[in-house]
Amino acid sequence: MVMIGVSLLYASVYINIKLFFLFAYYMNAYIDYFFDIFSYGPFFIMVLSWYLLWNKNILFFYYTIGLFIDVILNLVLKGIFQQPRPSEDTYKFNLALTHSKRIIFKNGMPYDIFGMPSGHSQSVAFSTIFMYFALKDKKLTYIYVIISLLTMLQRIIYHHHSVFQVIVGAFIGGLMGYLMYFLSGQKLTGFISEKLDDFGPI
Numbered sequence: 769m770v771m772i773g774v775s776l777l778y779a780s781v782y783i784n785i786k787l788f789f790l791f792a793y794y795m796n797a798y799i800d801y802f803f804d805i806f807s808y809g810p811f812f813i814m815v816l817s818w819y820l821l822w823n824k825n826i827l828f829f830y831y832t833i834g835l836f837i838d839v840i841l842n843l844v845l846k847g848i849f850q851q852p853r854p855s856e857d858t859y860k861f862n863l864a865l866t867h868s869k870r871i872i873f874k875n876g877m878p879y880d881i882f883g884m885p886s887g888h889s890q891s892v893a894f895s896t897i898f899m900y901f902a903l904k905d906k907k908l909t910y911i912y913v914i915i916s917l918l919t920m921l922q923r924i925i926y927h928h929h930s931v932f933q934v935i936v937g938a939f940i941g942g943l944m945g946y947l948m949y950f951l952s953g954q955k956l957t958g959f960i961s962e963k964l965d966d967f968g969p970i
Contacts (some may be wrong), residue, residue, distance in 0.1 A: 807926075809919030810891035813912060817895050820903065827902050827952050831895075834948030838894045838941060839887070845940070846882035853883035855927040886929040889937030890944075892916040897945030902952070 814835065821828040847870070852861045864872065864881055871878050880887075896912040920938065923929040929937070 804922075806915070806918045806922040807888075809915050809922070810888055810895070813892055813895040813915055817899055820899070820908075824902070827949075830948050830952035831898055831902070834894060834898065834944060835891070837948075838890060838944050841940070841944065842885065842887045842890050842937070843880075845885055846880060846887075849884040850882055851884035851933070852881060853928055853933075854930050856881055856883075883929050884933045884936065885940055886920070886923055886934045886937030888923050889916075889920050889929070889934045890941035892919050893938040893941030894945040894948075897942045898949050901946065901949040 817831060818828070821831055850865070852858070861881055864870070870882065871880055892912075893916060896909070896916050899912055900909045916938075920934045923934055924931055
């Protein structure tokens, strides 16, 4: 009778452990899937921004031009700093540098071996700051900030970038976002001019 009780206890513990590991496995898979989505964070924010600025011609123009400048600036800065990503193997990284092979292919996609500053962080920060000043909508800004933070977190968790690379990218992107908004504001102000006297009755 005692043996049966002990056997049942062991069976119960074993089943609970198996269930726990099964639950942990699926939870981990769902978390991975959740963060994988935010590798496309810059794209989501870009499309949303284009939609919101579609009828605001000047803001739309400066936002779009700013995006392209931001991407080019990121590539230039990466080439200047030549800092590896946290996931890069030091030997392979130095070998790629020796052969001037900056772009490699991972899973069939082009991949820049340089990580400073983070392009994803720079892009989402650019959009968030530009849209904050352009629309001044608090609820919308919260959405942008949440997507931006989750995108940055994804880059760190998956070792695509170090924390410092992400912070620097966000700072540069935010600065670019404000600069492009400022330039768009100057253009808008330029349209406002004093009306010429039509010599009509006062």
